[in-house]
Amino acid sequence: MELPQNPFKAALTGEPRYGCWAGFGTAYASEILATVGFDWMLIDGEHAPNPIPAVLSQLQAVAPYKTAPVVRAVNHDPALIKQLLDIGTQTLMVPMVDTAAQAQALVEATRYPPHGIRGVGGGLTRATRWDAIDDYQARAHEELCLIVQVESRRGIENVEAIAAVEGVDGVFVGPADLSTSVGRAGQPNHEEVQRMIRHAFDSIKAAGKAAGILAPAEDNAKRYAEWGFDFIAVGIDISLMRQAALETLARYKADTKVPTGASSY
Template sequence: MQLPINPFKNMLIKREPMWGCWAGFATGYATEIIANTGFDWLLIDGEHAPNTVPTILAQLQAVAPYSSAPVVRSVNHDPALIKQLLDIGTQTLMVPMVESAEQAAALVRATRYPPHGIRGVGGGLVRATRWDGVDDYLNKAHESLCLIVQVESPKGVEQVEAIAATDGVDAVFIGPADLSVGMGYPGNPGHPDVQSAIQKVINTVHAAGKPVGILAPLEEDARRYQALGCQFIAVGIDISLLRQGALTTLARYKELPPQPSTRTY
């Protein structure tokens, strides 16, 4: 068996816009529904959603027949967890709060087998190898892996040039909410200072020849970030879509109290 192709990585190479959705329900059933709608990519969130390795595995299996490419976000930088996520078949990994080239390089090593990294060998125990069905997996695994690091803090913005230049980092994803809080503007990612920092990240990552992504559920934000140079943009969150749809339906039949609005995601 040949090494499975990573559709997300292939789409990045084409440099075309990629519209995605956050999957936060932590169940294969809900994530499969979203995959069936045609988003280019889905973020299976292991950081803020109540996910575990088994629930992430179930979602990877559920979306496998569809064209939506799964991206898995880990809760932290733990190389042991990263090993597990790769072993269950994660091909595209997003890691939050990367603030230095040293952290980025450590994440690259966590995704590589020796002598280029520290990933442990699972062999026939793991889904990634198709239980030893993939020919020469140990030498070829890196070809199908895509590492996305998140820059979402003032320190990360300061170090973004070195982070983006790190060999093995395939793309950078901006977190507007955390960045705005870290810069002293909680709930206001549209503040000019935050927007300036976001533009700096985009320009710097592009100068390194790598793509940039961002979370922007509001259309006007998504269109603006696309114009600024973001290629892969998450324009929906499944939980928010359910809640908004439910409120819209209920409002047809009864008067509802005013709902708070936010631009922070």
């Protein structure tokens, strides 16, 4: 059996790729999302109730569809990263990366020795198709895509060095955490925050890496697409459901308060 191609990595060709956060933590909801037509979706293990078995079931559920899955780990734990890779994660996003040393450690967590510290699961793992992929250990890195998140003042200060780390394929900017870290909570469009996002974007592209961002508000998403961001999350499934539910209820109950738009993040 051939090593499966990573559809997310293959799609990073310079055009904006639009995705959606999957936060319900169930395969049923993620499969529905995969039928819509988003280029990619994030199975969120940081802020959603997604332990390893839940991530596995969602990877299996969305596998037949064109929407490429990205899995976000909750932290930098190499043991957790090993498990996520072993169940078949090919594109991994890791939050709160502040230094090049942290980024380098994450690269090593995704590589087998002598280039890293990933443990060998062999026939026990879905990633190897239970030993059906003969050269998996030698070639796994070719189809892995590591995305590190820069979402703090310190991360922005070190973004050039982070983006330059070999083995980092993309850098994702987190506007909510970034704005909060600089004392502008809930204000990702503040000029100070926007300057930092622009600096991050320019640094990422100068390093030849893919740049991503979360932008549920339409104006923000369009602006970031014009800048040249490679992958943009334009929705969050939980927020979309809540918004639609409120709009439906408002047709029948006049006192229903409906938000005027998507969260700015």
